[in-house]
Amino acid sequence: MSLSERIISSNQGLLEEMVQLKYKAMSENAFRFFRGTCDLFYQDLKTWKEIPGSPLGWICGDLHVENFGSYKSDDGQVYFDLNDFDEAILAPVIMELVRMLTSIFLCFDFLELEEIKAVNMVQVFLRNYSAVLVKAKALPIEPRIAKGIISTFLQSVSKRKQSRLLEKRTEVRKRKLVLSLTDERHFELDKEERKELILHLTDWINNHSISPYNYKVKDVVFRLAGTGSVGIKRYMFLLESVQKRGKYLIIDMKQALGSALSPMIDVKQPNWESNAERVVFVQQMCQHMPCALLSHTNFRGDSYVMKEMQPNEDKIKFKLIQDQYRDVYQVIDDMAFLTASSHLRSSGRKGSAIADELIEFGTNQSWHQSLIDYAHSYSKKAMIDYDIFKQEFDAGTYQVMEK
Structure with a gap:
């Protein structure tokens, strides 16, 4: 080829x-x-x-x-x-x-x-x-x-506040805080998919042991991020606390596909219920402590990895220290x-x-x-x-x- x-x-x-x-x-x-x-x-x-x-x-x-x-x-x-x-x-x-x-x-x-x-x-x-x-x-x-x-x-990243992330990812429309659609990495969803996603995450919040149970879903958009993962289904949710008005969380929900290595190796793998279960299990083993709210879910027949998006997330910018x-x-x-x-x-x-x-x-x-x-x-x-x-x-x- x-x-x-x-x-x-x-x-x-x-x-x-x-x-x-x-x-x-x-x-x-x-x-x-x-x-x-x-x-x-x-x-x-x-x-x-x-x-x-x-x-x-x-x-x-x-x-x-x-x-x-x-x-x-x-x-x-x-x-x-x-x-x-x-x-x-x-x-x-x-x-x-x-x-x-x-x-x-x-x-x-x-x-x-x-x-x-x-x-x-x-x-x-x-x-x-x-x-x-x-x-x-x-x-x-x-x-x-x-x-x-x-x-x-x-x-430096430890000092970042949640307001920094909200400033980058949200905007005010009709006097409500929503996820920004002016960001080129955010895409609007059709009404039916948006409704289903909000209901799905609401159910996750109410029933998953690791979820932020005292929050409600305010908005959701399709999210584009990375390089190799561009093209998979990925969503970003805005959540607001039901106990403290103006306190927000942002949740990332990323589709999990099969590993690119699967066709190349002959090693017997565990029987996973889903690809997202595999990703979460290995991440929990390999990291000293996993990232906040790390878990997995299924939506419309696909499995997804869930985690909290944070202002503390960043990478070393080699260009700045070259x-x-x-x-x-x-x-x-x-x-x-x-x-x-x-x-x-x-x-x-x-x-x-x-x-x-x-x-x-x-x-x-x-x-x-x-x-x-x-x-x-x-x-x-x-x-x-x-x-x-x-x-x-x-x-x-x-x-x-x-x-």
Whole structure:
């Protein structure tokens, strides 16, 4: 199959009117193209005959430098951790690592940093990942123990107020606070779907043990976010407290599809009731504390992951620190720490390797160089694929082929 055929095939089943927006986002640069083609990456990885062996672990499935960020948990603390588990699956942990290394090469190319710095950073990542496995001590990163740029980052986001999020996401219409439709990422729903969604979330609030029971639904819109997830069904709800007028929450409801890795691995998986149950279960295992109100639900035959949207949610903006090598080093080092901690937390659960196997894997570092070599080589391939994609996108190939 040609590249365009592979890309279009991988996006079948998504909302047609949104797929063009995904392609447009992917056309911005090679790094964003890589983020939007997770399944293509694993299709290609499947052909790597010399891939080193590794223990089975619960992996997020789409690990890259943009899938780490801050969030507030139900305990009220703000954490920095892995934050996207849509592709989560039981698989050899090395599959997670090689995608992360490739993302470092592509991110550094996007930032126009010297390739030698990218090579140094992937080495830093693997060294610290292995060192944390050997210690077998999974720890969180939160404001009190964070270091350097991550400490500054978490201290900053911890001070954000709910009013900041409301200001960005809402507007006043007819003297009522509603979700903004002037935001290009928000789309109005037809009356019937809007009514059904409000009734569904009202039922969730009244009957789910983790829901904010003292709130009522005020508004809902379709939401566009991310790169790889553009094209799935995603909704955003505005809730108001029934006890304190003017106190609001915003809830994200995101459709969960099957993991992009499923066709590429032969590992027996648990029997999940839904894809959303899989995503939530793995996220709860892998994060030190899951994000606030994390749960799952079913609507119109599809499963969805629920969570609270917060002003504390953010990502490290590498563009702002690209000239501060020490800060970049600290961020990559912490990402390695969190990746290893995630694998350790979920060890020995539903088929994953026990901690002793991960310790042995971390002790034997003979696999490091082969991963670096593959990731470096694949980053070059991704750049070539991006150039082809960009030319075809500009020529209208994807619009024609999608019809």
